[in-house]
Amino acid sequence: MRSGAQARLIARGGALLRHADPELLGLLDADVVAQNSTLAMVASASVADPSVLAAGAAALSNVTAEGYPGNRYHPGASWFDRVERLAVERATALFHARYANVQPHSCSSANLAVLGALLPPGGTLLALELDAGGHLTHGSSASITGRHYRAVHYGLTSQGRIDHDQVAELALRHRPGVIIVGASAHPRTLDFVRFREIADTVGAYLVADISHIAGLVATGEHPSPIDVAHVTTTSTYKQLGGPRGGLILIGQEHDTPGPDGRTPLSRLMQRAVFPLSQGTPNPAAIAAKARAFELASAPSFKETARLIVGNALELAAELARLGYDILTGGTDNHMVVMDLREQGLSGVIAERALEECGILANRNRIDGDLRPPLVASGLRLGTNILAQRGLGAAEMRECARLLHTVLAATTAVDDTTYLLAPDLRARVRTEVELLCARFPLPHYLGDDTTEGGERP
Numbered sequence: 001m002r003s004g005a006q007a008r009l010i011a012r013g014g015a016l017l018r019h020a021d022p023e024l025l026g027l028l029d030a031d032v033v034a035q036n037s038t039l040a041m042v043a044s045a046s047v048a049d050p051s052v053l054a055a056g057a058a059a060l061s062n063v064t065a066e067g068y069p070g071n072r073y074h075p076g077a078s079w080f081d082r083v084e085r086l087a088v089e090r091a092t093a094l095f096h097a098r099y100a101n102v103q104p105h106s107c108s109s110a111n112l113a114v115l116g117a118l119l120p121p122g123g124t125l126l127a128l129e130l131d132a133g134g135h136l137t138h139g140s141s142a143s144i145t146g147r148h149y150r151a152v153h154y155g156l157t158s159q160g161r162i163d164h165d166q167v168a169e170l171a172l173r174h175r176p177g178v179i180i181v182g183a184s185a186h187p188r189t190l191d192f193v194r195f196r197e198i199a200d201t202v203g204a205y206l207v208a209d210i211s212h213i214a215g216l217v218a219t220g221e222h223p224s225p226i227d228v229a230h231v232t233t234t235s236t237y238k239q240l241g242g243p244r245g246g247l248i249l250i251g252q253e254h255d256t257p258g259p260d261g262r263t264p265l266s267r268l269m270q271r272a273v274f275p276l277s278q279g280t281p282n283p284a285a286i287a288a289k290a291r292a293f294e295l296a297s298a299p300s301f302k303e304t305a306r307l308i309v310g311n312a313l314e315l316a317a318e319l320a321r322l323g324y325d326i327l328t329g330g331t332d333n334h335m336v337v338m339d340l341r342e343q344g345l346s347g348v349i350a351e352r353a354l355e356e357c358g359i360l361a362n363r364n365r366i367d368g369d370l371r372p373p374l375v376a377s378g379l380r381l382g383t384n385i386l387a388q389r390g391l392g393a394a395e396m397r398e399c400a401r402l403l404h405t406v407l408a409a410t411t412a413v414d415d416t417t418y419l420l421a422p423d424l425r426a427r428v429r430t431e432v433e434l435l436c437a438r439f440p441l442p443h444y445l446g447d448d449t450t451e452g453g454e455r456p
Contacts, residue, residue, distance in 0.1 A: 010057055036441055039399065039432050040360045043335045043382025044184065044212065046241045048288070049295055050443050056243045056288035063283045066274060080283045087286050090293035091247060094218050097226050098254040099266040102289050103273050103281040104246030107211045107235035110273075111137040112145070114231050114248065117272035118205050118259060119149055119177045126176040126204070128162065129153035131365045133186035133337075135209065152176060156367050160328035162186070164194050171202045177259070181229070182209025185364050185380055187312075187331035192225040205230045213333050215239035215384070218296055219305035222333060227251035230265060239308075239334065239384050241301075242292030243285045248273070307387035308334045314393045315383060318400035327366060327378070336381040339366055343407060346415045347376030353410040353420050358432035359402060375415050389439040398435065402428055 017025045035047075048056075065077035069084050084102060091100035104110035119125060125145070128134035132155045136143040139151025152174045154167045171179065181195040192208055199206040208225035214234040216222035225232050232249040236242035248269050258268040274281070295301060309332075316336045320326050325339040340350055347363030354361055365371070366378035386399065406428055411419040 006058055007054070009059055010054055013057070032444070036444055037433050037436050038358050038360055039402070039436060040385040041381045041383070041399070042360050042362055043380050043384070044238050044362075045382070046215070046237065046239050046384040047388050047441055047444075048237070048241050048243060048292065052242060052288045052291045052295070055291045056284050058284040058287050060283040060287055064280055065283065066280050068270065068274070080286075083283065083287050083290060084281075087290035087293065090290055090297070091249065094293050094297050095226050095232075095249050096224070097232075097249040097251050099248075099250040099269070101248040101269055101273050102245075102286050103278060104233075104248060105278065105282060105285075106244065107209065107233055107246040108137045109278060110233040110246035110248050111135075111207075111209060113272040113277040114207055114233060114269065115145060115149065115178060116276050117268045118207070118231075120259075121148055122150055123178070124150045124152060124174050124176040125178045125180060126152045126154065126167070126170055126174065127180035128183055128186070129155050129367075131369055132156045132367045133183040135182065135184045135211075138180045138182070138209070160367065161188055162191070164191065164198070167195070168198045168201070171198050171204065175202050176204050178207055179204045180207045180209060181225070182207075182211070182233075184212060185335065185337055185366075185378075187316075187333055187335040187337055188328055189222060189332040190225075192223060192228040196228050199230075208232045209234070211235040211238050212335065213239065215241075215296065215301070215305050216309065216333055219302040221305045221309050227253075229253075230256060231269065236289050236292060240292055240296050241388070242296075243288035245282070245285050245289055247289070304387050307390075307392065308383050310393065311383040311387055311391065311396050312336055314396040315381065315400055318397045319403065322400060322404045324404075334383050334387075336383075337364060337366065338379045338381070339377060340379055340407075341377050345407065345410060345412050345418075346371060347378050348374065348416055349410060349412055349418045350379045350407055353418060354403065354406050356420065356425050357402075357406050357428040358436075359406065359428075361403075371415065385441075389436070389441060391435075391439050395435065395439070402431060402435075 063080045064074050065080050066073040069081035087102040088100045125139050127138035130140045137145050139146045152170055154170055157163045179199045181190055196206050206229040208229035210217050211234050213222050217224050230253045234247050236245040250265055254266040255264045258265055312331045312334050316326050316330045327337040351363045361379055361381050363376040364378040364380035365373055365376045369377045371377050409424050
């Protein structure tokens, strides 16, 4: 095996791009600079290590290989077979699973595959309402899952927690074939055991979507559904520091029969991804997943996960002290959701005003929201990237102050337009850049790190 061939190929590609397409390279370079100097507080994102990005740029992308290792429909996949087996091995070890499928192109793809395997067309699924913090692929009317299946949705209690009594009542009334537990904007711990108890009362399959909390689950900072749910799905980029992609996992239920009463769930999920819902996998993305799983198994990642949770608690507490309405009164994970109605601001105004100042956070509809999704009344914050930068409790108070400075100075003209003084925008932008310079993205600026990806 020729050592260094892949690294030389990537370097050669960069040189060719620089000479042949400076316009495109200029855009890519500008984005790297922007990411380094911007305070990203987006709850659905994490930063991929440069080694993950390098794996995702591998020549393995040239390989066409429908099927699975040892059983492909094309020749020339022997090295890819080894890469995919390595990714599966690392995924199962990281999550203590018995089965993993690393081919889904996203968690949305994984969810479509799982639902296609477990539910017939028109079958009933039960999941969290989108405006209560659910996800599009959990039966939203805007998604094919809400059109291809009969979707029933549960909501929240008056305290903003998942209403388990309502889940149980709806399950008994509608007898769903699948119950989904998972959320894209719920800051509290998910009770997988309670959901499994409800699913068992009606003979439903329980699917856990842990896209937003996969890093916390992998490190024990959040309870794991792997041996509780029948099937677990996740993305690999939101909190795992991986490439764009999805993952399907099964624990002790891997041999449990599917709806036909014969086919084990593990075999059913293989078929559900290929050929039911996808064709050719993305080999380089699977290589990048393998690298990300290895990094996520390191002790340093566990420390980052602890920091993610601690930072979110500190951020929520400081924002509440500054007078903001924090949904559920706090957080158990990486997420802080703000209700901005008392401030007279829409979510989109807050998002745009903050972005002008170098702070990224996204608008989010909240339970009972009367504004449309593109406007919304809430703001969703996340601490994944802040923790990856190494920011701690003191910096969370600084982040809360910066948020407050911008939001307090923003005057809404209507739901989508606003006024913000240019001098304040420039001042906050400078403070953000200084904070980012103190805590740079690891390994992105040639910082003092070892080749193994660990800080000395």
